[in-house]
Amino acid sequence: MIKGIRELAKHLDLSISTVSKALNGRFDINAETRARVLKAAADLGYVANQSGRALRDGATHTVGFMITQGLAINGDSFFLEVFEGVQQVLRQHRLDLVVLPCSSDEPEAEYLARIVTRGMVDAMILSGLKPRDSRIAHLQTAGIPFVTLGQSGLEHASVEFDFESVANTSVHHLARAGHRRIAVSLPADNLNLGRLFLAGYERGLTEAGLSIDPDLVMRTPPTVEGGSGLCGHLLSLPDRPTAVILSNEMSALGLYPALRAQGLEPGKDLAIIGFRDSAATRHLRPSLTCFSTSLTDVGRELARIILAQTGHLEDEAQELCRLWPMTMLRGESG
Amino acid sequence: MIKGIRELAKHLDLSISTVSKALNGRFDINAETRARVLKAAADLGYVANQSGRALRDGATHTVGFMITQGLAINGDSFFLEVFEGVQQVLRQHRLDLVVLPCSSDEPEAEYLARIVTRGMVDAMILSGLKPRDSRIAHLQTAGIPFVTLGQSGLEHASVEFDFESVANTSVHHLARAGHRRIAVSLPADNLNLGRLFLAGYERGLTEAGLSIDPDLVMRTPPTVEGGSGLCGHLLSLPDRPTAVILSNEMSALGLYPALRAQGLEPGKDLAIIGFRDSAATRHLRPSLTCFSTSLTDVGRELARIILAQTGHLEDEAQELCRLWPMTMLRGESG
DNA sequence: CTAGGTTTCGAAAACGTTTTCGAAAATCGC
DNA sequence: GCGATTTTCGAAAACGTTTTCGAAACCTAG
Incomplete structure (x- = not known):
């Protein structure tokens, strides 16, 4: 193993600058010498020192x-x-x-x-x-x-992530399936996620000819416990919603068992659309309708x-x- | 914002080396000048350049x-x-x-x-x-x-992780609860995990006065699907085991529903000890007996x-x- | 063979830092 | 007040790299 470009140059009986230029593909180097340098560098395992490089040209790459x-x-x-x-x-x-x-x-x-x-x-x-x-x-x-x-x-x-489209698509999907009372679960803070999600939700309702009911917009912490709590909230509503759209990946994990504890079956007694597909939600049964991306x-x-x-x-x-x-x-x- | 130690020195009307030594706590600097340098550095937001430092003293910190x-x-x-x-x-x-x-x-x-x-x-x-x-x-x-x-x-x-102790403790725990046929699920490869886990498992059986049955040692991929497959494997055994020890955190997620699909209840019809406590396993019901650490x-x-x-x-x-x-x-x- | 042009290479500077070593200043003993 | 000692600071080198610019060598045309 070799220490620096200095040693490599000495070993090749070339100047430092020639070696550097050969390695960096400059165009004033004979093809033959370049090949010789490249081979030697590979053989001796030389790689340009990061600190020296960064210092010289002001960029760390x-x-x-x-x-x-x-x-x-x-x-x-x-x-x-x-x-x-x-x-x-x-x-x-x-x-x-x-x-x-x-x-x-x-x-x-x-x-x-x-x-x-x-x-x-x-x-x-x-x-x-x-x-x-x-x-x-x-x-x-x-x-x-x-x-x-x-x-x-x-x-x-x-x-x-295009939360607006996610929410909008979800509403349309549920409306096509005949749902009229569609709830949505949003985080409590004022992050973009909530804003965009809500916008897409409301646009979807309007486009589907459904009314916007503020009672159906729930603020839930994005945790499993939040999903559990959501269940009670949903069931306590006067005109119980038949579907809910979740805006985080943990809620479904709490909502499923909470529903079953009430004698209700997820997907049957309450349609659920989740966000986001992940290793944790992938093994829920019945399988969760949700959004995915690479x-x-x-x-x-x-x-x-x-x-x-x-x-x-x-x-x-x-x-x-x-x-x-x-x-x-x-x-x-x- | 200041560019380098050079500018900082000029700004203080001191030499570069004095500033450097003040910043690095060398002992041949007047306490007053050091304080002056430190204050100026903080005010102007100077931090020593990483590349220059690394190049000088051969360490990147x-x-x-x-x-x-x-x-x-x-x-x-x-x-x-x-x-x-x-x-x-x-x-x-x-x-x-x-x-x-x-x-x-x-x-x-x-x-x-x-x-x-x-x-x-x-x-x-x-x-x-x-x-x-x-x-x-x-x-x-x-x-x-x-x-x-x-x-x-x-x-x-x-x-x-002390897999040997984990497996050993698991066996003792189950033996104390009266289990005589205790299965274990190991990864297929020859990683340390499998070796150590198996050693602890066999030591536990011996110490508990139970016989070692090779049929009870199963090789399973460390995935949710592996957990599902494990179920069929367990139930197909002639003298069905009453307990199983898992060596990865995903298996339980597959094993639970697979058991239920067969009409069996986890923890009741089959005792399960999982490894490792995680966000994914924490919400299984009945709750998973498992190992945890910070x-x-x-x-x-x-x-x-x-x-x-x-x-x-x-x-x-x-x-x-x-x-x-x-x-x-x-x-x-x- | 020579003038001019092209190709190929090397010397040196610069990037920002820390440290060694020597010089200057301050302090002390008497 | 003066030499000796201690304290405080500055000049310069070094770390490894890339690039600029100039020099040398080579080739081509006439």
Whole structure:
């Protein structure tokens, strides 16, 4: 194993600059010498030192993906699948992905500032944003290219699931099946998810010629317990709804057993449309009608947006907020 | 915002070296000037550039945690909890954690070699190891400190769940409840998990005065479908077992409904002990008797082992393989 | 054979940091 | 007040890489 380009050059009896240019594909190098250099580098296992490279040309060739402990949504691999896609695309452009986990005992903004000002990454992917997240302003003033996964805004690039269409499609699907009283479960906070979901829900009702009843819009924590609680809430309504649309992947896991405890059968006595297809919901019986998408593709899109901002991708002018479509998986629950 | 230590020095009308020493706590700096430098650095948001630092003193002050998409037997929440603990401890020593996801279209060894020879990290944490994983030899010859999560061997540092005790405790628990025919479900491959689990199982049987019946040792893929298949296998046995011990967290999710489809009730017609407590298994009814541990603590231990190897932690001589204990959560299933 | 053009390579600077070592300033003993 | 000692600071080198620019060597045409 060889230490630096200096040793490699000495070993080849060439100058440092010649070796560097051969490795980086510059055009003022004889094809024969280039081949000789490449072979030697491969044989001796030489790879350019990252710090030296970064220092020289001011770019780390590295994209950061910040995650926080709080948002471990459930037991399945949401992020792992996204990482896969990001890394796949970045690698084609000789960039690398580093995931940066912020521990819960450090403020997110402080952590991000440290990472960015230390110059550890050229660009950032953010997830788990809070309503008015200070991290966005920080990256903007620092001039670091970035994209967010979810919580889109007009002022920065983002990828967000198309909750509006999901809710809208759900309503139409249920209305076609004859349902007139369709409830919806939303998170209590004012995240984009809730706003978009509600908009699609109401548009669907209007388009289907159904009336909008505020009593049918429930605020539920996005947990299994939230799903259990939802059951009581639904059954207590005067004119009991015959269908419910869920906006998170955990609710169904609580709703199913809670219904059965009341002697009701999911999908039969209450139609259910869930969100999102995952390892946890996939084995519910009767199978859950829900929405699905390739998270690896989402990761690929995130990477492409970053590449477009850093100039690695010359083509298409990206729209700022990428609404990500999801497809409905018809199950037995509604 | 300020660019480099050069600007900061000029702004303070001090030399570069004085500023550097003040920031790094060297002892040949006047307390007053140090305070002045620290204040200015904080005010102007200066943080030492990572590449320059790494280049100068040959250390990146960064620990890598390699994960692979392929064998996603553990999901987001598993890793996120481990990351939390690692980052907590590393941060106290002014180190940082970077998670390095290897995409499925690149050989793991090649990816690791690239990361390491590029000098992106000072040490590595490895997970998801295969039986004779070439990554270990590579790190050893490269002289990079590392620790593995699982798949312990005598030749390198590792943290591994104490599967032997888990299986042993399970057998004793079931034997005490009167069970004589206790089955066990193991993965098909020859990972440590299977070896250790089987050893603990057989030791438990012997200690409880029960005979060892090879028919009761089943090889099942560690998936929900594996759990479903296990049901048929169990029921087809001539002298049907009254209890089963599972060695992965997904099996129970398949076994429960499969049993019910046969008209049998989990925990009543078949005692079940699961491994491991997780968000997915936590809402099974009747509740699953299973084993649990703090994954954040596991992360902390991993970090400590790394710190001991890199000399950041002067104290205790670590044993090579840290067997990690788990505690049994008594549920209604057995 | 020579002038001009093309191809191929090397010397040197720069990126930002830390540390060694020496110099200057301050303090002390007498 | 002066030499000796301690305290405080600055100049410069080094880490490994890439790129600019100039020099050398080669080739072509006349």
